[in-house]
Amino acid sequence: MxxxxxxxxxxxxxxxxxxxxxxxxxxxxxxxxxxxxxxxxxxxxxxxxxxxxxxxxxxxxxxxxxxxxxxxxxxxxxxxxxxxxxxxxxxxxxxxxxxxxxxxxxxxxxxxxxxxxxxxxxxxxxxxxxxxxxxxxxxxxxxxxxxxxxxxxxxxxxxIEPFLSEPIVVDEDTLKTAPRIVAGNDSRVLLSRGDRAYARGEPNAPLLEKAGPINQFRVFRTATPLKDPATSEILGYEAQYVGKAQLQRSESTQTMMEAGKEVTNVVPATIDIVAAREEIRAGDRLLPEPPRQLLSYTPRAPIDPITDGRIVSVYGNAVQFAAQNQVVAINKGIRDGIESGHVMAILKNGETIIDRTGGGKDTLKLPNERIGLLMVFRPFEKVSYALVLEINDTPKAGDLLVNP
Incomplete structure (x- = not known):
């Protein structure tokens, strides 16, 4: 006491x-x-x-x-x-x-x-x-x-705790060159927690144990491009988190005689699956577990005006609309001065309609309506993850972001 x-x-x-x-x-x-x-x-x-x-x-x-x-x-x-x-x-x-x-x-x-x-x-x-x-x-x-x-x-x-370790935004080559799972033990095709598997790196970057604590890896699947709704620029690739693995033995080589010739074969590294969000399979990629970080989330308005801010996507498989307390990706990141804790207002992008009420066909742009707030909690270079704090409508990809 x-x-x-x-x-x-x-x-x-x-x-x-x-x-x-x-x-x-x-x-x-x-x-x-x-x-x-x-x-x-x-x-x-x-x-x-x-x-x-x-x-x-x-x-x-x-x-x-x-x-x-x-x-x-x-x-x-x-x-x-x-x-x-x-x-x-x-x-x-x-x-x-x-x-x-x-x-x-x-x-x-x-x-x-x-x-x-x-x-x-x-x-x-x-x-x-x-x-x-x-x-x-x-x-x-x-x-x-x-x-x-x-x-x-x-x-x-x-x-937001799951999003500090699970989804990740990478460049186009990061996953392509990351070590990959090549097989499961006992010819297993689908792997889950407790299963043993084998993985290898690129020829010039084999998967090796490093000095220090136990080598932990996150397991990711094919990355989805995040495209800026305003400019069509590829801001990064969102890798799908599927689990965690622990390296047990490094990748190596073995030399043997075959048909009278000396042949050197690759011996894949041995890994154990220690966590699985869904079933893991050959072809999934490994990225090192990053060090734990102490992050501060202090809600505040950005100092500089936000221009051309947009929601890029709603996190989740085939999710189109965002609910309160849901995570979205936005098209602003570290290069734009975005920091953890920045709060932005969400504006529903007003539709463009044809007005036939006056006897003609005038093109009108309906006004943008404020429908909620979000807060950035994990910025990357060109894109950030943000939590939807408040809504009075249903935000979606393409909606605008401005200073609150």
Whole structure:
């Protein structure tokens, strides 16, 4: 049993920030990173906290106080208070320089809405302000994790954790030159978890064990081209994730005599299938398991205007329309300045129609209608994966993306 006390005097306004939890691709929050707070960042946050936002930006039913509960997310609480939830840094006394160092808020803390002076601020002390002193008590609880592990996540982690390790966008040659499965043990054609199989690399790049931890690979199938709906540019190839494999023995060669001649044959590497989303077969490709990454998802609007942004595809086999909490690929990536956490509005592309109501045949373009929001969580060079946060219609490939 442990009771945690946070000294509010040490961080008068920084503690009032609803920072985003850095999500781990390993689906755990127990090892979330602690970000240092510099004196300059502290001063900037305090200054911004004194400014707040106009009361008109609050939702009509924004509560005067709210106790953070287990299962809450940053986005859900932002929506509780703000008409534009991606503007949360202004309400919690942060500016763009602090976003790279998100702070934590925990279940059991009480948020107070300060409306003095016609501006809104969110604090952890009733009455707000920047006075010193006082403590903030978190509810006692029995736990094995550190208090950092209880930090509030930005979104429900289960929504995006699979996409941190499963789908991948590659260039045209990456899968073609990746090691491939050539056969299953006992002449098995379809492989699943627990089966043994054999694989080989290209002649100049055999599949070999490397020093260090056990060699893990992801198994992928034929990549699907992702084409920009606006320019028809191939932005990358989305590889279909089918499972994981573990390398047991390296690829090698064996020399023997056949018909009086010395012949050298390739001996494929030995792998074990350790996970399978669907049945694995010969021809599937292996890509090394990447190191686990600590990623921060801090919802915010992009700094620069988004131009010609489009939804490229909805993730899933033969899925045409996107639902809330579904993943889509968009035609903007790292080269366009897109980062994890960028929020964009989805616009339904208005149809072009022929107007015959006036006796003629005039061509009309119906207006674009805003139908939802999405947030980027995994950017690649030319394309990104984004989570659909809110919708009031059904987004689809080709719909437009703009700053929120």
């Amino acid at each position: 442990k009771t945690t006390r946070l000294n509010a005097g040490l961080r008068p306004n920084i503690l009032a920030t609803l920072g985003a939890l850095a999500l781990l691709g390993s689906a755990t929050v127990a090892n979330a990173q602690n970000y240092p707070v510099t004196p300059a960042q502290r001063a900037t946050a305090q200054q911004t906290a004194q400014t707040g936002i106009p009361l008109s930006e609050l939702t009509p039913n924004a509560p005067d106080e709210y106790t953070v509960k287990s299962g809450d997310t940053l986005w859900a609480i932002s929506r509780l208070y703000l008409r534009s939830p991606w503007r949360w840094p202004e309400l919690w006394g942060m500016n763009l320089s602090d976003i790279a160092n998100p702070h934590r808020i925990y279940p059991g803390q009480v948020l107070f809405l300060d409306k003095t002076g016609g501006r809104a601020r969110l604090t952890l002390r009733r009455g707000g302000g920047s006075g010193e002193g006082g403590t903030i008590k978190l509810s006692p609880r029995t736990r094995q994790d550190t208090v950092t592990g209880l930090a509030l996540p930005t979104l429900n982690p289960a929504l």
